[in-house]
Amino acid sequence: MKRNTWQREAVREALDTSGGFISAQGLHSALHAGGSPIGLATVYRALSDLADQGEADSLQSPDGESLYRACSTTGHHHHLICRNCGLTVEIGADEVEAWAKRVAGEHGFTEAAHVVDVFGLCASCSARDIP
């Protein structure tokens, strides 16, 4: 049976609040900064549970960290992420789904999963012009 604990709620809420993608360690720091005595291991567990249940998305930062984010869209989708400020836009991508499935099929591959993420500079960061 699955139980409801304030720790899980805290993680869920912190995720919602953060807005963009954040690491487990980062979330733990944020929670501690907010006065919560939650343990690091618990944050990892909660995040991985949320990800399993589809309540959170996860992806790997370019340097190998796992990042998490509360996703509003419940179905399968991808992300457009500002590499400067972290602003994230959820994007549906039927086009890409179809393409991935077709390409996999053409080469005899089955059980195709895919990783599709777009990184760029959002409008305001572009305007401000980053080096």
Next chain:
Amino acid sequence: MKRNTWQREAVREALDTSGGFISAQGLHSALHAGGSPIGLATVYRALSDLADQGEADSLQSPDGESLYRACSTTGHHHHLICRNCGLTVEIGADEVEAWAKRVAGEHGFTEAAHVVDVFGLCASCSARDIP
């Protein structure tokens, strides 16, 4: 100044031989199995050099390891990878390039880069078992 050492050659050759994506640790094991006394740290350095020079592609496996591969196509391309045996097919993806650029533009993003990789089971691995 950059020097040519048999170690770097060994890594380059092992990469060519391997065919698919392989981890630094895996390459090191393979080299040792072949009798080479090359050091692990050296393999890491050589791989990261090759990746910098564009002689190798690198990507992160779903579980966070960095994988490397000698890429035959010099230009921009993506990969279709067997998650069981590592067989890799290089795929051009004009469709996806166009899509990524368009989606980024629609949201005011600039300097869009993208990560697009498809993981699946290749024909022979599909035919053989796998639960």
Next chain:
DNA sequence: ATGGTTTTGACAATCATTATCAATAGCGGC
């Protein structure tokens, strides 16, 4: 409130990767 279980959290363990640094080995100049 009670009991049976799940969950927590401090800490150890693991795993990939990077840094350290003395010893080694390319390479240009002789």
Next chain:
DNA sequence: GCCGCTATTGATAATGATTGTCAAAACCAT
């Protein structure tokens, strides 16, 4: 070919994220 300078190597320590351990605490149906 031989010297010397310096980049490179490699054994090992260090790092940093993540996972495992397990007794104590918390949850929930009764």
